[in-house]
Amino acid sequence: MPEYTITVNGQQRKFSAEPDMPLLWALRDLLDLPGTKYGCGVGGCGACTVLLDGKEARSCLTTVAEVGKAKVTTIEGVSPDGSHPVQKAWVEHDVPQCGYCQPGKIMTVVALLAGNKNPTDKDIDDALGPHVCRCGTYERMRQAIKAAARGAK
């Protein structure tokens, strides 16, 4: 079985895996980072979203072999203590209901705000359009994103 060394949340992590193993399962099962969630396995819900070099990626569709030198950021690496403006806004607006898919949403929003300090409703729709939240937290997410954008300025 091939060995891989990838950078996750600023740390070099070494593991053995089949090359076609999705990054999702490497994070969860091999690297003890269970914050990233399995929702559908086909890139249809966004629950597994992580950042690769700051850009959002579905970890269920990204194989370990494809990660290469890209720096991986997971929900556990967004901040050491929940202090990222997006996390704070998520708490302030009490966005989550069941919470299962929220790490994926937060990763997408972290990437969105990193490149766009003042997202419009259309920008928010475009960024989160590919995600599903079965609890229907969309409106609170929109409010939290705008608050986070204000806070991050």
Place this chain on the structure above:
Amino acid sequence: MSTTQISRRTFLGLVSVGGASFALGCYPCFSSSDGKDGVALEPNAFVRLDPDGTVTITVTKSEMGQGIKTGLAMIVAEHMDCDWSRVRVLQADGDRNKYGHQGTGGSSSTRSMHQQLAQMGAAARFMLMSAAAQEWGVDLKGCSTDNGHVYHEASGKSKPYGDLATIAAGLNVPSGDVPLKDKSEYRIIGKPTRRVDTPDIVTGKAVFAQDVKVPGATVGVVSRAPAFGASLRSFDDSAARRVPGVVDVVQISSGVAVLGENTWAAIKGRDALKVDWDLGPNASLDTAEIRRRLLDSVGEHPEMPAGSKVIEATYDYPYLAHYTMEPMNCVADVRSDSCTIWVPSQSPDQVQQYAAGVAGVPQSAVTVHCTLLGGGFGRRSQMDFVQDAVEASRKAKRPVKLLYTRDDDMRHDFYRPMSHHAMRGALDANGKPVGFNHQFISVRGNSSRAAGARGVHILYDIPGATMMMGSGASPIYVGAWRSVSNSQVNPSIEMFIDEMAHAAGKDPLQFRRENISDKRMLKILDLIEEKSGWGKPLPAGVSRGIALYDGYDARTAHVVEVSVEGSKIKVHRAVICIDTGTTINPMAVEMQLQGSCIDGISTALFAEVTIKNGGVVQHDPFDYEWIRMDQAPKTEVHIIESGDAPCGMGETGYPSAPAAVANAVFAATGKRVRKFPIRLDELV
């Protein structure tokens, strides 16, 4: 704290809530000496006060996003009068002997537990006041509490709760009801309160069942029957066993479980299995055939009053999946003499009972840790995933983290039943409804023609309103889905009332007002008329529809605004008004109503499970659509409290929502919805 902030509440002015007896409140005092500074006060199974002032409240209902851990803890904390910032909330294990019934469904948690939990908190408060009175040598009647302190106003003495824990722990637990705080003195109940799990959720620390670490655990994925009623003939696991990381393959009741060192190995192993299924008696069954059976079971409507204007309509509903974001799963570690389970279950106490049978151990040897539920909606009241995990662990003699892939979850659900509704109503010459019959034909094991019209209570004052039940045979598994049959019965009534209003030449809201006498609902109608701007002009191309629901003790109304653009229906705004009785957490109420409105729109416009070759067709988020960010409307939730007991909030926001959408589509197009999900080319 200044004396002006001291509550002047004393026991003299309070009355006891009468009659009810709460077994757990009568347990003997149980205290543990686990700190240097004293012992904890633990008057019952729900409350613990440590000498450092930390209050631990145990919640026995399952948290699936409805905020119940927060809401139930708020009730205990209010009546204990403790400092909310010092409260920790624990999720109880599944244990019926200790906690009683733990089933979380029917929007019943708050309704069934609020009095009991108030007593649990109040018992602790009573004991803390008694402890203070004893220590200060004063009369209990002169003592009061506020925000985690006991005060004796006459002497000016006060103490934080933690300092009184040790003394209180030595006192007898009150054997009956103790006085509760008066509603006018609430400072926790009714205040917008953030959910206790949110900080862990946003940092990825929240623990769902598949996140638990169990030494030596394998991940199990099951090859399942492709059709309902299919049975396993044989399987060849030689290729599966060659997949790197596959540890074992075991046959279980639901199919063949492949156990892997990690999830990917298990999935690949499952894909490599060769399984021969006997498809059984339903191999050619499809949705059209089930619909035919439903239609065949429509009976004869009763005659309407002579000379009245008769109106008829039918409405069809598809099967729906629950589609929780977290697919079904369960972790089980079965040993020869014990069984430990980590499970997102709506019935953790039932899991304990059920797993004992499957594991072959006594119920007392089964430990059930209930994790957070990544969505429930009724799906997690079932035991199928428990059965799979326990069976696989027992057979393989190792811990198993059993996971349904999304495909498994979609195709092996207990679906909301498909149903057909045949309505007949009548209006007199003044447009007053004088007849109503509702035939509700749902799927069951056997077909049976609707007959035996019997009187039914509906929200509207229609003399002689009746309902008839029938069924069409179907082998597809069905189960509870948010608001159960109300999710189909109520939209049918609300769409039909809209049709009657139109036939009477009346405004849909005014027609409802004229034919409702329920005072709480009439207030809600006034409120939604005002908040929605009913009757006021809308932007060009936008139309509105209204629907009501009277259930789970609450009164709810939706007004939604839609536009039709090409082949698409877009919902722009939803105004939701609710009478909650008494609101525990307004934030949670708002979230539940926003969420159920999203469900209402998603199921009005998109979601549908269809059957082909005896199995479910849909298998992922691309073919089972739920609305997403760009389709979600602005919502406004307006809450009034009629002062009654708290009403159910988890389901009450659904049954009017799809009907409001359908009625708005009529306002936009002049055509009626006969079938969900709504397709513009199927309107009549």
